[in-house]
Amino acid sequence: xxxxxxxxxxxxxxxxxxxxxxxxxxxxxxxxxxxxxxxxxxxxxxxxxxxxxxxxxxxxxxxxxxxxxxxxxxxxxxxxxxxxxxxxxxxxxxxxxxxxxxxxxxxxxxxxxxxxxxxxxxxxxxxxxxxxxxxxxxxxxxxxxxxxxxxxxxxxxxxxxxxxxxxxxxxxxxxxxxxxxxxxxxxxxx
Amino acid sequence: xxxxxxxxxxxxxxxxxxxxxxxxxxxxxxxxxxxxxxxxxxxxxxxxxxxxxxxxxxxxxxxxxxxxxxxxxxxxxxxxxxxxxxxxxxxxxxxxxxxxxxxxxxxxxxxxxxxxxxxxxxxxxxxxxxxxxxxxxxxxxxxxxxxxxxxxxxxxxxxxxxxxxxxxxxxxxxxxxxxxxxxxxxxxxxxxxxxxxxxxxxxxxxxxxxxxxxxxxxxxxxxxxxxxxxxxxxxxxxxxxxxxxxxxxxxxxxxxxxxxxxxxxxxxxxxxxxxxxxxxxxxxxxxxxxxxxxxxxxxxxxxxxxxxxxxxxxxxxxxxxxxxxxxxxxxxxxxxxxxxxxxxxxxxxxxxxxxxxxxxxxxxxxxxxxxxxxxxxxxxxxxxxxxxxxxxxxxxxxxxxxxxxxxxxxxxxxxxxxxxx
Numbered sequence: 282x283x284x285x286x287x288x289x290x291x292x293x294x295x296x297x298x299x300x301x302x303x304x305x306x307x308x309x310x311x312x313x314x315x316x317x318x319x320x321x322x323x324x325x326x327x328x329x330x331x332x333x334x335x336x337x338x339x340x341x342x343x344x345x346x347x348x349x350x351x352x353x354x355x356x357x358x359x360x361x362x363x364x365x366x367x368x369x370x371x372x373x374x375x376x377x378x379x380x381x382x383x384x385x386x387x388x389x390x391x392x393x394x395x396x397x398x399x400x401x402x403x404x405x406x407x408x409x410x411x412x413x414x415x416x417x418x419x420x421x422x423x424x425x426x427x428x429x430x431x432x433x434x435x436x437x438x439x440x441x442x443x444x445x446x447x448x449x450x451x452x453x454x455x456x457x458x459x460x461x462x463x464x465x466x467x468x469x470x471x
Numbered sequence: 472x473x474x475x476x477x478x479x480x481x482x483x484x485x486x487x488x489x490x491x492x493x494x495x496x497x498x499x500x501x502x503x504x505x506x507x508x509x510x511x512x513x514x515x516x517x518x519x520x521x522x523x524x525x526x527x528x529x530x531x532x533x534x535x536x537x538x539x540x541x542x543x544x545x546x547x548x549x550x551x552x553x554x555x556x557x558x559x560x561x562x563x564x565x566x567x568x569x570x571x572x573x574x575x576x577x578x579x580x581x582x583x584x585x586x587x588x589x590x591x592x593x594x595x596x597x598x599x600x601x602x603x604x605x606x607x608x609x610x611x612x613x614x615x616x617x618x619x620x621x622x623x624x625x626x627x628x629x630x631x632x633x634x635x636x637x638x639x640x641x642x643x644x645x646x647x648x649x650x651x652x653x654x655x656x657x658x659x660x661x662x663x664x665x666x667x668x669x670x671x672x673x674x675x676x677x678x679x680x681x682x683x684x685x686x687x688x689x690x691x692x693x694x695x696x697x698x699x700x701x702x703x704x705x706x707x708x709x710x711x712x713x714x715x716x717x718x719x720x721x722x723x724x725x726x727x728x729x730x731x732x733x734x735x736x737x738x739x740x741x742x743x744x745x746x747x748x749x750x751x752x753x754x755x756x757x758x759x760x761x762x763x764x765x766x767x768x769x770x771x772x773x774x775x776x777x778x779x780x781x782x783x784x785x786x787x788x789x790x791x792x793x794x795x796x797x798x799x800x801x802x803x804x805x806x807x808x809x810x811x812x813x814x815x816x817x818x819x820x821x822x823x824x825x826x827x828x829x830x831x832x833x834x835x836x837x838x839x840x841x842x843x844x845x846x847x848x849x850x851x852x853x854x855x856x857x858x859x860x861x862x863x864x865x866x867x868x869x870x871x872x873x874x875x876x877x878x879x880x881x882x883x884x885x886x887x888x889x890x891x892x
Contacts, residue, residue, distance in 0.1 A: 311567055319558040329556075333566055340570045417552040418545075434505075434549050437515050462505050469545050 293354040300347050311340060314360050317436065321361055324431045325368050325424065335367040358442055365446065418465045426461040433458060499535050504542035514546045620722050620742065623679045624709055636838070638684045640666065642712075643677035655690040657682065659712075673712055682708045684725070687838025694719075697732035698739070701815045704835040705760065724761045728815045746796060749776045763831075768794040769811040777801065819856045826850045826873065830887060837862045844888040847875055 298306035315336065322332035339360060343350065353359050419427050425447070432443045443454050504510045513521035529536050558566075638655045640648040642664070650657075650666055658665045663672050682702060684690050690702040694710070696719065702708055706725025714720075714737060722742045731739045731750055739750040744761045751774040768777050770788040777786045777794050779801055786794050786801050793806040810820035819836070821829055827848035834841040836858055850873055856865055866877055866885075874890040 308567070311570070315563055315566070316557060320553050320556065323553075323556050333558075333562070337566060337570055337573070341573050344570075344574050418549055419552065430549070431553075434511060434515075434546055435553050437511060458506075459502075462502055465549075466501060466545070469541075469548065 292356045293352060296353050296356055300350060300352070302347070307344060310356060310360075314357060317357070318360050318364055320435070321431065322364055322368060324419070324427050325365070325372075331371060332368075335364055335371065338367045339363045355442075357436075358438075358446070361436075361446060418468055421464050421468045422461055426457060426464070429454060429457045430461050430465070497532055497535070499532075499538060501538045501542050501545070504539060505545070510542070511546065514543050515550070620679065620709060620711070620720050624722050627681070635683065635685050636687075638682070638688050638690055640664075641681040641683065642671065642675065646671070646675060646677075650690070653688060655684075655688070657690060658693040659695045661695050676712045678711060679709055680712050682706075682710075684708075685838065686835055694732075696734065696737075699730045701728040703727065703814055704838070726760065726814070728812055745780060746801075747778045747780065749778070751775065760835075764797065766796040767811075768796075769806060769808055770794075771808040771812060813855075814858070817858045819858055820854075822853045823851045824853070826852055826875075826887075829869070833862075833865065837865075840884040842884055842886045844886065846889050847873070847887065 295306055295310065299310060318336055318339070319332055322335060323329065326332065343363070419430065422430060429443065429447060432438045432446060438446070440451055440454065444451055447454060449457070499507075509521075513525060525539070529539065638650040638652070640650060640657060642648065648666060648669065648671065652667070655666065659673075663670050664676070682690060682692060684702050684704060684706045686705050688704055692700045692702060692708070694700075694714070696714060698719070700708070700721075703726035706723065706727065708725070708727065709722040711720070717737060719731075719734070719737050719739045720742060721740075724744065727741075729739075729741070729750075741748040741750070743766065745766060746768070748768060768775065768788065770790055770792050773790065775788050777788065777796075778784070779796065779799070781799055782801075784801055786803055788794055788803065791805055791808055792803050793811075794801055794803050807822070810822055813820045814836075819832065825848060827843040829852060830841045830843045833839075833856075839862060852869070852873055854869075854872060856868060860868075866887075870876060870890070875887055876890045877885055877887045879885055
């Protein structure tokens, strides 16, 4: 636990250095995060070139706007949100991405509507036996499920950050995770 | 000695913490482990103390070993799978170099898809479906070339209905190129036509070419101006070997998706049996089967204008709008676009569609004769099918969702009937 806290406190000084125009801090951020950022992008699309385009946009934009950026103690979260926004913008232009076909991603989630949400989710999932180009365990999941599983098990993000990134309430995130585990377990045991 | 002491102490401390939190690790299942923060962190970022903790745990709770190991290997598989798609060192370096040169103003942002993405703002995606046939083709009102393409279509009507099992490229009355591929790729450049290994000089070619794609096949056609067309099954496409200097016109009976290269001087017009679709932009999808009673134009993005040749009624479409033309009457409404163009990606998505309509489409994709029993024809279905799957798999998938079964007739026809319970 302590190493994560260390990294976080490192984050804000690294970020501050970058904001003051330190090029080495900038390239250090790239070195540190490009790998996980790229993997993160690939959870939304299988198009590697598109992910590269967007990762590039993220780094170019943040360099361009560095005088205007506010301090952060969580660079990864900043980069993730930024990359996700770039990708979603591209998807909107395409208008045919599975992420947007998953209409639930834009539904506001009320706590007392959990049951109906569950029903909806189940229906949605049954419809969505998609075999996109994604391979392996994640292939059985819907885009939203893939996203949440990535945050929880690969990035090991805390729940509040997952909620922020997915714009969902904690209980809904839990439900989504539960269902994802059940689905992947079946595949895993085969 | 010292470090051993330290480890023991930490272990003790962790056990204390969990006892305090009342976490009962005694009957942990696969799912429980995967919902446990400490477990996840231990697998992802193992440390001396976490390793020791779980070793001690397994000694105490041997019954849980199976669930523990399975959850652990599950997590490791997930992570390994993601690692496999990771960015390579050289990709990482190239990308960084590009970022630096953009920051220094030496280079513009990379956009390997710039045309597609930038263009799509003004681009158009249209899907049309024609079901009713009007007895006569009306005379064109857009000048000479249109008359030419429509009169060419009319003059060659007899030869166009021919059934074939392979894709055919008719370059002139004498020159017919047969393409055996499932998805034939044809490219026109300024002097020649390329199909696979074959190459034909344009000099040998008549003014209008025809591409006839039979049931069960598809094709991708690129014109010399860069315009790219995906041609769906059971489709006939007529186009000039070389576009004229003032407009680019093609004729379609069937379904196509286009990415049109922008050219302000030469508007792109897709003609179908009853309407003209004028494209203001770069990319759109047309599906127009003359054998279907309803014709549809669905616009993904950009702008198109649809003009009925019979009534002269014009409709300007906005993105996500569907134009429908039934018996001389055109109407426009909002729709979700992707289901209409997903065929291009080898998917068939349908939302509350009638079973007979679904099977009509599938019969085109797979080149099979399918008869849908009237007792189930009106059943409505929603779903998504992968057109790369075998036809049998697909039928089973549908049978899973609706109460149907199917019989293969002796004459190769497939009869879909209500499931007997």
